[in-house]
Each structure stands twice: as C-alpha cells, then as structure tokens.
Amino acid sequence: MKVSVIVTTYNWPQALRLVLRGLARQTRLPDEVIVADDGSGPETRQLLEEIARDFPVPLRHHWQEDIGFRAARSRNRAIAAARGDYVLMIDGDMVMHRDFIADHLRHAQPGSFVQGSRALTTPALSQRMLSDGTVDLSVFTPRLDRRRNALRWPALASLNLRRARRRPPRAIKTCNQGWFRADLLRVNGFDERMEGWGREDSELAWRAWHAGIVPRHLRFAALAWHLHHRERHMDGESPNDRYLRETRAALKVRAELGVDQHLGEFAAQPLPDLRTP
Template sequence: MPARPAPPVRASVVITTYNWPQALQRALEALARQRTLPHEVIVADDGSGDDTRALIETTARDYPVPLRHSWIEDRGFRVALARNRAIAASSGDYVLLLDGDMLAHPRFVDDHLRAARRGSFVQGMRVLTDEQGCARLLSGDVTSLGFFDPGLGRRRHTLRVPALAALSLRLSRGQSDRAIKTCNQGWWRDDLVALNGFDERFEGWGREDKDLAVRAFHAGLQRRSLRFAGLATHLYHRERHEEGGSPNDALLADTHASGRIRSPQGLDRHLAEFAQRPLPDLTQAFADAP
C-alpha cells in the first residue's frame, strides 16, 4: 500500500503591533494577498488603543483566513509576553513571526514553508524604506516597491530568486546571534514550546529575540538565513530605543553563560488558558452575525 502523503504544514502568522494602525492595516492587507494563505493571522498587541482594535475588527469582516486579536495591557515594552500569548493561542504547525510594520511579499508564506526544515529556525531579511518610501506604501497608492524604486535601502533584499534562496539556506547554517530579528522569522511551533517561548523577564527594548535564538542553539537547533525569498518591506519610523545597550543585556549574558534552553518565565504560563478557551476568530464572528 503506498504511503499516505504528509498533510500540508499550517502556518500561523504572529504579527506584533503597538499603536500604529495605519502600518498594521497595510501589513494585514499584504498577508491577505499571499499566494499561499496562512492558516491564521494572530495580532500580538502590546497594549494598543481603541484605534487598533477598531482597525482589526473592520479588517476581519472580509478577511480570507481566521484573524485573531491577542491584547495585553499597556505597561511598557513587553513584546516577549505579547508574542508568547499569541503563540500559545496559535494552532498551526509552523509559526511565522512578523512585525506590524513589515509588508510581506505575496510569496512570503510560500517561501518560508519551503525553507522550513526540522532541527532549525529560519531568519528572514527585510527591505528598508525611508520616509518617502514609507509614505508611498502607507498611502495605498502602491502595494510594493521594487529594486529601482526611490525610497528604499538594502535594495538587494527586494530580489526574489528561489535558486539563490535555496543556496543561501545551505550555506548559512550556524550559531551566531548576530542580525537576529524577530520581525521576519519562521519556527516550528513545537520547538517554541520546547524552548518555552520568549523569556518574559525581558521588558523594555531589546535582546528577547537574541535570547530565544541562543537558547535554540543550546538545544541543538540551527539558524538558517533566508535571502532572495521570504521577502518583507519595513516601513520607516524613528527608532523607539537608544542604539547600543539594553536593560536586558545582563539577562542575555546569563543565558549565554548558563547554557539554558527553556525560559524560566515563558510560554507555558499561557498554554492551558488558550487550550481551554481559544482566542476568538473575528472573521468567523462576523460571518455568524445576523
């Protein structure tokens, strides 16, 4: 008897946001245009106000996949907690981490699923915009910017070349936490559960992403860098942090020194909650409304 084909991998997109609904709107629109649609999109909201909630509810009325909103109280930068709660609420096999100021290429999900391999996580890249490029994308006049368009930085990251992407993945395995950015990453959900997700002791800007990667390396996972595919464009904004140090540097140093794999305060705090009461699918809620 021939073996049954493996079921398709379901991708849950966890997209962070904080009080920039205009950017989030464009990011959600980009995900709705995916050639391969995600299994669901979960907005990991770090305490935004009513404008963001209204935008998500309006978007959900005709969204092509389940759209969920995971909100936490605004008590400063707590993106580790916000992401953990969204991951706990997810039901896909593979989790794509994306920021709410990142506009995904139409093949973003497809490329990440092609790159997914057991024993590794995938680090994607980002195209940078300046104020001019950001304004064009936020206006809605264009949905993307190409290599020759004004208003871009890191233009090489606009190029989607699947053959080069496959080559870059083969050559880029390693255990460096340099250039780790959770604005564009792919993880097997069960690996995140094994690592206990992000360390929620990391509050204030910085290092929670590197901490997750370092603990993954301690667990034997490899980083694979995805270039020339899995493209996403970052909308320009002034940085919300000081360049250089972070209040979390000491925590990260301890992770390096200790060999720790699981975060001491992480994902397992939320798994039971969402297993018992799943996060509502706002798209379905509107479909069921009289």
C-alpha cells in the first residue's frame, strides 16, 4: 500500500525542517511527502529545495496565496495531488517517532480513519529541539506535557483498538490522522467554505461518520511531539460552527465545495518532485 504524507505549514521553516528530518528517518518510509503550504514566504521554498537534495522519497510542494487561514483548501489540493492509497495528515509542528508511519499502517482498516494523539513540548524543550535538531524523544524526556501520549506500547495499542466501541467523532485533530484516500474522495474531502480557524476537521469527521466511516482512536502508537508555539487562534467559538451544525443536522456526507474540483488539474499536471532539477 502506497503512503502519501501531507504536511501542512505556514511560515515556520525551522519547525518544518525538524518534521521532515523525522520523516526521512522513518522505519517505513512514505512513498511521497507533500508539503501543503498556506501562503508561506520564500524561506519555506528555499528550505524545501535544500532538503530535497538528499531526501529519500519524492518531496512535493503545493503553495497557495496567503489570503487568510485556508487549511481546508490547502489540504484538499494536496489530497487531489496525492498518489498514495493511504494518506497521513500531520501539521508542520509535529515531530514523529521513527515508527510513526509503520504504526499507522499496522492499524489501518477500510471503512475507518485513525485518529492519533500527541505529546506537548514545553517552550524550553521546543527551543532545544529547534536549536540542536533533536527529534528522538521518549516518555522519559524532561519538560514534556501529556506524557501519557509519549508511551509506545504496540501490544497495548492493538488491544485498545480492539476493545474500542463504535462512537461518534470526538477529539478530532488533523495534526495526526490516517485515511484511505478513497474514503476522503467519497466524502469529497474538506469543505472549502470553511475559512478561518476551526471545525474543518470535525466537520469532515462527521460527514465520514454519516457515510459509515468510523473514527478509531490510536493510543500507545504512532507517537508525535507537538512543538510549542503561540497559537494563530483563540479557543472557543469559530465562524465555521454554523457549517458543522448544518452538517450534523442534515446528516451530510459530501462537502459542497470539496476536493473534486481539483482532481482534474493534478491528473493533468502532477506536482513535481523537488529532487528533480
């Protein structure tokens, strides 16, 4: 099964460097990495061209104009360009354990998507990682919050998933998710009417639930460390709440403005591999 990793980013090339370093050291390498860029400045492109020189798999860059927070559209276009059967979505501030991809694939099942967790780095730990390039953390690393999410125990992860009950979406975050691409196309990806912070991930999960694609929460595997930073948003209400309420009330399955509008473009002209001059 071919795997496409989609990394969202916006104007933080220092963090992106760590994320890509972690991807290049996976025990099971992805088949391609697509950086979904929501309008970063030229520093990000320069970084990617530098890293691409010795990156072990195809590295692709999709950039869109910076006219506000448009994560839904950025991810949709990366999904449309992806060539893998399975799509892993992570944020550009998530540094992955060496077995991150292998763990996700071990627990992938048709008709479901996998929701992973994250451990949080404190400001001091995050700064150290950015300064010295550290990507190998463990449950014993000092200055780590949500430490329970830094424990890797594959047997317990499998047992936990087998015993998990089928339940509606909860605690949905696209910073660590695995999907069959066919399922994403079935529900038409993210709803691009949703701009600004919030709810585009939860709204997708509810449409998937209505389509019979269930969330499966993975613990004790597919570990990732979230780099500390000032948030681009405030917790609480989002202007996109109305779309989420509408989706739940109407039992919607497909996005009104979704990934299908981009498929033809990338079928005709695939995203280039930055390793190729």
